[in-house]
Amino acid sequence: MARRVYLAVFVLVWLAVAGYVVYRLQDKQISKLEYARPFRATLALPQIVDRDRPDSDPAEEELPQLAKVMALGYDEMVASLLWLRVIQVFGAKLQHIRENPLELRAIENYFLVITELDPRFVEAYKFGNFVLGDEGGDQKAALRLLDRGIVRNYNRTFVLPYEAVFICLGSLQDYNLARYYVRLALRAPDCRDYVKRIENYIALKKGNYEIALERWVRDDLEAFRNRQDHLVEMGHLQINNIANQWHGSIIEAAMERYLERHGDYPARIEQLEEENLIGTVRQVDGPRLMRLLEGAERAGMATNDAVDMIMGTKDRPGCVFESNRLPRDLRGEAYLLIDEAVIPIQQRPTVGERLALRRYTQGDLLAIRRRIEGYYKANGRYPATLMDLPEMQPGLREELKHEDPVGLPWNYDAKTGKIGSHVFPEL
Amino acid sequence: MAKVWAIAFNTFKEAVRNRILYILLIFAIVLLLFSGLARELTISAHEKIIRSLGLGCINIFGLLIAVFVGIGLVYNELDKKTIYTIISKPIDRWQFILGKYFGLLLTIYVNILIMTLFFYFSLYWQTFMGSDALAKVYAAYPPGQAPGALHQMGYCGWSVLRSLGLTLKTLCFFPDQVTADLQIVVVMTCLELAIITAFAVLYSSFSTPTLSAILTVFTFVVGRGNEDIIRYTWYLERKGLTSTAAIVKYHGAQFVAHLAPNLKIFYSDTCNAALSNPPVIVDYYAIAYAAIYSALILSLAVLIFRRRNFK
Numbered sequence: 001m002a003r004r005v006y007l008a009v010f011v012l013v014w015l016a017v018a019g020y021v022v023y024r025l026q027d028k029q030i031s032k033l034e035y036a037r038p039f040r041a042t043l044a045l046p047q048i049v050d051r052d053r054p055d056s057d058p059a060e061e062e063l064p065q066l067a068k069v070m071a072l073g074y075d076e077m078v079a080s081l082l083w084l085r086v087i088q089v090f091g092a093k094l095q096h097i098r099e100n101p102l103e104l105r106a107i108e109n110y111f112l113v114i115t116e117l118d119p120r121f122v123e124a125y126k127f128g129n130f131v132l133g134d135e136g137g138d139q140k141a142a143l144r145l146l147d148r149g150i151v152r153n154y155n156r157t158f159v160l161p162y163e164a165v166f167i168c169l170g171s172l173q174d175y176n177l178a179r180y181y182v183r184l185a186l187r188a189p190d191c192r193d194y195v196k197r198i199e200n201y202i203a204l205k206k207g208n209y210e211i212a213l214e215r216w217v218r219d220d221l222e223a224f225r226n227r228q229d230h231l232v233e234m235g236h237l238q239i240n241n242i243a244n245q246w247h248g249s250i251i252e253a254a255m256e257r258y259l260e261r262h263g264d265y266p267a268r269i270e271q272l273e274e275e276n277l278i279g280t281v282r283q284v285d286g287p288r289l290m291r292l293l294e295g296a297e298r299a300g301m302a303t304n305d306a307v308d309m310i311m312g313t314k315d316r317p318g319c320v321f322e323s324n325r326l327p328r329d330l331r332g333e334a335y336l337l338i339d340e341a342v343i344p345i346q347q348r349p350t351v352g353e354r355l356a357l358r359r360y361t362q363g364d365l366l367a368i369r370r371r372i373e374g375y376y377k378a379n380g381r382y383p384a385t386l387m388d389l390p391e392m393q394p395g396l397r398e399e400l401k402h403e404d405p406v407g408l409p410w411n412y413d414a415k416t417g418k419i420g421s422h423v424f425p426e427l
Numbered sequence: 428m429a430k431v432w433a434i435a436f437n438t439f440k441e442a443v444r445n446r447i448l449y450i451l452l453i454f455a456i457v458l459l460l461f462s463g464l465a466r467e468l469t470i471s472a473h474e475k476i477i478r479s480l481g482l483g484c485i486n487i488f489g490l491l492i493a494v495f496v497g498i499g500l501v502y503n504e505l506d507k508k509t510i511y512t513i514i515s516k517p518i519d520r521w522q523f524i525l526g527k528y529f530g531l532l533l534t535i536y537v538n539i540l541i542m543t544l545f546f547y548f549s550l551y552w553q554t555f556m557g558s559d560a561l562a563k564v565y566a567a568y569p570p571g572q573a574p575g576a577l578h579q580m581g582y583c584g585w586s587v588l589r590s591l592g593l594t595l596k597t598l599c600f601f602p603d604q605v606t607a608d609l610q611i612v613v614v615m616t617c618l619e620l621a622i623i624t625a626f627a628v629l630y631s632s633f634s635t636p637t638l639s640a641i642l643t644v645f646t647f648v649v650g651r652g653n654e655d656i657i658r659y660t661w662y663l664e665r666k667g668l669t670s671t672a673a674i675v676k677y678h679g680a681q682f683v684a685h686l687a688p689n690l691k692i693f694y695s696d697t698c699n700a701a702l703s704n705p706p707v708i709v710d711y712y713a714i715a716y717a718a719i720y721s722a723l724i725l726s727l728a729v730l731i732f733r734r735r736n737f738k
Binding site: 081088118124 | 465472
């Protein structure tokens with residue numbers, strides 16, 4: 001009898017103690033959950049995507065959250081099965097997703113459910129971006145999906161903000177947003193070196209030429225220090241490009257003022273300076289920039305000091321200066337204003353780099369003249385038009401039959417077989 | 428304790444004669460090997476897909492074995508009257524329940540071991556037969572010339588042996604980068620199934636197999652949805668506990684959430700960490716939780732079974 005009583009007491013005490021411990025552990029787990037995971041009304045009835053409103057945002061619906069509850073903890077497994085499924089669905093509906101917004105919404109739902117189940121499924125965000133944005137043409141939906149991924153993989157991978165950058169630069173043309181995504185990408189530990197150079201490009205696209213130039217000078221110097229020849233070459237090209245775009249914008253602004261004053265574009269570029277239309281603007285002293293850059297590279301200066309020396313400080317002027325004179329390219333050559341007699345008056349003249357254009361035109365003329373001679377030897381006459389010439393040699397531009405490097409038609413005489421350039425008649 | 432182990436081994440022997448066990452096991456192995464084919468269906472994230480499908484298969488089939496083999500454990504003894512031959516011996520009822528429990532657990536763990544073996548083998552096999560590995564083999568030959576049939580067979584045989592060796596090494600708790608973290612997910616699956624098995628034994632001690640199956644599956648669903656039940660109470664709280672129905676729902680949900688086991692902390696959380704955010708850290712809290720919870724449920728089973736009349 002006594003044994004039974006002892007046993008009963010033991011069992012009761014054990015049940016009470018074990019029950020209390022389990023309760024406390026359970027409670028601890030629940031309180032941890034409260035801090036760790038944000039609230040969602042997961043068991044509320046879902047508002048399944050409204051097919052009458054294809055423009056509504058499915059991320060606001062509760063279908064993905066319901067799917068998470070229904071997955072019963074097999075989140076990764078269900079996400080993987082849906083991932084396999086969405087690949088097949090995309091393959092089957094490839095032709096229709098652009099035409100039918102509902103098909104696109106259905107595929108978007110797949111991605112929302114997959115990424116709700118497995119928020120760190122980076123490939124799903126990437127593929128979703130491709131399907132919704134590139135194939136479906138809905139860049140905003142693609143950006144929404146990427147945004148979900150960026151929030152859920154914050155500081156984990158640069159890939160998602162990097163993908164978002166291209167949407168902003170491409171279809172949205174939102175350079176501020178692109179810069180924001182670049183900054184996010186740069187925070188990720190796996191961020192590649194090339195991502196930071198996109199910021200240089202954005203600065204250029206936004207018209208912040210001085211900032212873009214400073215960034216490229218810095219990158220060029222660092223590449224030189226690290227003996228990355230391909231990056232040094234790219235840096236020189238980009239510096240050249242920035243200087244040309246910067247100066248081009250100055251000249252174009254002056255031409256607009258000329259057009260306003262005279263109702264016509266100038267015949268010579270020098271007229272802009274003669275009429276004092278350039279204004280006092282900041283521009284680059286190209287030859288000085290190249291001298292300072294090469295000097296810094298040779299001297300092996302610290303990057304920051306070299307950048308200060310090249311771009312200038314308050315006390316010491318660098319390659320950027322203020323002037324009301326016509327800007328010149330990095331070699332100190334004047335820019336070219338294409339002759340208005342060749343281009344219709346309504347069409348806006350373009351600014352090009354004279355030396356490069358001349359070199360390209362010379363090369364193209366040489367190639368075409370050889371073709372014309374070959375044609376004459378074969379047929380005993382010159383071709384009636386340049387289009388009668390046989391295919392150009394591999395590696396040569398096929399378009400050079402139609403136009404010169406400036407984009408103008410060649411000056412061709414079918415009787416004599418002589419060909420020349422309107423822009424560079426001396427060649 | 429010797430009596431408990433004797434019953435446990437007998438239960439194990441009895442379970443391995445169960446046909447349903449083999450059907451489940453074969454089905455699981457086929458699915459595990461088939462998960463390798465999923466590699467061909469996906470455009471990226473190959474490893475992740477294979478791992479998530481493989482780990483999911485092991486967990487689901489472990490659960491099915493626990494449910495379908497566990498539900499009839501005690502009932503069959505009563506139904507076939509074999510319980511009389513056992514209780515007529517100097518064996519206490521708690522020893523019988525514990526023996527049944529450990530016997531079933533042993534059966535489940537042996538099955539998980541076999542499934543894990545095939546899963547790891549499949550993973551290693553694919554590292555040797557994947558396109559990257561094969562590209563290296565073909566790269567040794569001049570362009571346009573493929574390896575001969577003998578070489579191909581030799582490479583396949585070597586891959587099988589190497590995969591088997593690496594699988595056995597991993598199973599002896601020496602995981603490498605292919606199976607790193609997966610071992611912990613498998614161990615956590617075992618802990619989760621220890622709780623489910625305890626419930627299966629508990630339900631089997633007082634009800635029919637059908638009802639036991641329903642109750643065990645229900646417990647599993649509630650256990651896996653424990654966190655969502657808590658979220659539901661927050662949702663009710665946010666909406667305002669103004670009506671009686673809302674108050675009843677709120678307290679009912681809170682009660683269920685505290686009573687039912689939180690099963691998400693085992694397989695779900697570790698699988699999530701292993702596949703998306705490695706490395707996985709062993710959660711000792713979960714281990715203690717599984718041990719205490721299983722012991723509590725078994726105590727209840729013993730308590731019910733002690734009072735049961737076999738007439």
